[in-house]
Amino acid sequence: MKPAGVPAFNSHGVWAIFRFEMARFKRTLAQSLVAPVITTSLYFVVFGAAIGSRMAGVEGVPYGAFIVPGLIMLSLFTASLSNASFGIYFPKFTGTIYEILSAPVSPSEIVLAYVGAAAVKSIVLGLIILATAGLFVPIQILHPLWMIAFLLLTTITFSLFGFIIGIWAKGFEQLQFIPMLIITPLTFLGGAFYSIDMLPPTWRTVSLFNPVVYLISGFRWSFYGSADVGVGVSLAATLGFFLACLAGVVWIFKTGYRLKN
Amino acid sequence: MPPIISIAGLTKTYASGFRALNNINLDIRPGEIFALLGPNGAGKTTLISIVCGIVTASAGTVLADGLDIRRDYRATRSRIGLVPQELTTDAFETVKATVTFSRGLFGRAPDPQHIEKVLRDLSLWDKRDNRIMTLSGGMKRRVMIAKALAHEPDILFLDEPTAGVDVELRRDMWQLVRGLRDRGVTIILTTHYIDEAEEMADRIGVISKGELIVVEEKTTLMKKLGKKQLILHLQEAMPAIPSGLVDWTLALKAGGTELEYSFDANTEHTGVPALLRRISDLGIGFKDINTRQSSLEDIFVSLVHQPKSTQPMQERA
Structure with a gap:
């Protein structure tokens, strides 16, 4: 018997979680928005103006402008991870998760709400950083649609990844562990500030094992039309990472891993 | 009348190997106040958590108004409200925002009038714009009840509703529970205060070490086992x-x-x-x-401490 009067999609529930997360964003506007913008501005002052002015351009792009896509990506990774992981970890920490678990919301609706809110917040941040960068250096975007596609795909992927970390983490240290110890180094070594063509051949080969290289390369291509690896490869790698994170989330809800005991 | 909640063969073994519930069979009648009585660690919260979807059962089934709580979770959960034992609330949200959130989460369209009614019933209306963290423990407990009532459930679980609250709030809470019952809400409460069960319940189930050792009308139980x-x-x-x-x-x-x-x-x-x-x-x-x-307390103590062989047979409702 199919119960009557119960919609197949709990839109009110998704909207409630989404709004709750956005309210948290508003309350912590300073730390979620102002801090990254200041950090990024510092990068431009140091790498763009101070050091960049003494450097030749990379692949015909002035150095200050060259680092813009990488900097946006760095902020997107960090913001998506921390927004999504904190969003789901905090209810677990305080115990308010009981309400989510006892509500008529499906796992996909929970993910949609939390990951959606984290992604929206990160995209807002990414666009603000792009606008800030535009104040310091001339920026051109050759392929705006691809730029948006890479932006969306990367943000959603890292928000999913953050959601997994938030579920996995048993304490605030673990919440910081992956972003600090894995993502930041991979981003710095992933060509955020240089083209991997500038590296010696051995290190270039090593770099190709770094997934972040593909994300940054594709994103930078959408700006300046030059890339470390083919844009098709970038897209495939980004999609692959997205599917891997999606599979992780599906597995968590299938097994109840660290959500229900 | 068919039971509003029907629990059959419910067993829960935690990953640690601890068996919290062992083959629980229990029917809850529509519109009754059912008190689940038992010492700490008896399995009361586990039982409630399974029915509400927070804990997954190892074996057995739970039907709410004839619908399976796992297969038809959208239908069953939208009718069930839960007030957990722990005071777990958001700190930075306002009272009104958190109660409105709960209503949406449970799939109901916004209804400011209902939210206002719930907040007034619980004497929270004056505090509606206060952040939850500024409230006293008793007020937070009221907020949790308001959250559970926001989506107009007709089955309400109260896990130790009066643990650590003062006498006045306890009386208020009893009043509220009776008012809800009068409106047709089925109430299942756990308690280890025997006077609470004695005061409130229509029927009583005693749970000890994961097993339901007796389910009986309160008056019958007191008559049957009363000295x-x-x-x-x-x-x-x-x-x-x-x-x-x-x-x-x-x-x-x-x-x-x-x-x-x-x-x-x-x-x-x-x-x-x-x-x-x-x-x-x-x-x-x-x-x-x-x-x-003899009071329910005497009965309870004798039940929980009796050797198993002499315990009265468990009865199905």
Whole structure:
């Protein structure tokens, strides 16, 4: 018997979680928005103006402008991870998760709400950083649609990844562990500030094992039309990472891993 | 009337190997107040958590109004409200925002009038714009109840609703629960305050070490298992029970000035008239006499501490 009067999609529930997360964003506007913008501005002052002015351009792009896509990506990774992981970890920490678990919301609706809110917040941040960068250096975007596609795909992927970390983490240290110890180094070594063509051949080969290289390369291509690896490869790698994170989330809800005991 | 909640063969073994529930069978009738009584760690919260979807059962089924809580979770959960034992609330949200959130989460369209009614019923309306973290413990407890009522559930679980609340709030809470029952809401509450169960419940289930050891109408339970005491206030203190009274189970209390006789109130021959005759024959004078029915507390303690073989058979509702 199919119960009557119960919609197949709990839109009110998704909207409630989404709004709750956005309210948290508003309350912590300073730390979620102002801090990254200041950090990024510092990068431009140091790498763009101070050091960049003494450097030749990379692949015909002035150095200050060259680092813009990488900097946006760095902020997107960090913001998506921390927004999504904190969003789901905090209810677990305080115990308010009981309400989510006892509500008529499906796992996909929970993910949609939390990951959606984290992604929206990160995209807002990414666009603000792009606008800030535009104040310091001339920026051109050759392929705006691809730029948006890479932006969306990367943000959603890292928000999913953050959601997994938030579920996995048993304490605030673990919440910081992956972003600090894995993502930041991979981003710095992933060509955020240089083209991997500038590296010696051995290190270039090593770099190709770094997934972040593909994300940054594709994103930078959408700006300046030059890339470390083919844009098709970038897209495939980004999609692959997205599917891997999606599979992780599906597995968590299938097994109840660290959500229900 | 078919049961509103039907639990069959419910078993929960945690990953640690601890068996919290063992083959629980229980039917809850629509519109009743059912009290689940048991010592700490008996499995009360686990049972509630399974019905509400927070814990996954190892075996067994739970039906809410005939619908499986796992397969038809959208339908069942939208009708169930839960007030958990722990005071777990968001700190930075306002009272009104968090109650509005709960309504949406449970799939109901916004209804500011209903939210206002719930907040007024719980004396929270004046605090609606306060952040939750600024409220007292008792007020936070009210907020949790308001959250559970925001989506107008017709089945309400209250896990230790009055643990650690003051007398006044406890009375308010009882009042509220009765009001909800009058509106047709089925209420399942857990408690380890026996007077609470005695005061509130229509039926009582006693759970101990993961097993339901008795389910009974409160009045029947008290009648069936209740002992009565006859107390004679003696004119003169007695050093020991006279040998002529060995046929009765007697105890001397209050420094020998009270003679207490315990008897089963439900048998034909209570032994009271014979005892009184014998006392008169022995010339023992008494100035007053009274009887006392054992409380639910006495019954509960005797149930939980009885060896298993002598426990009364579990009954299905």
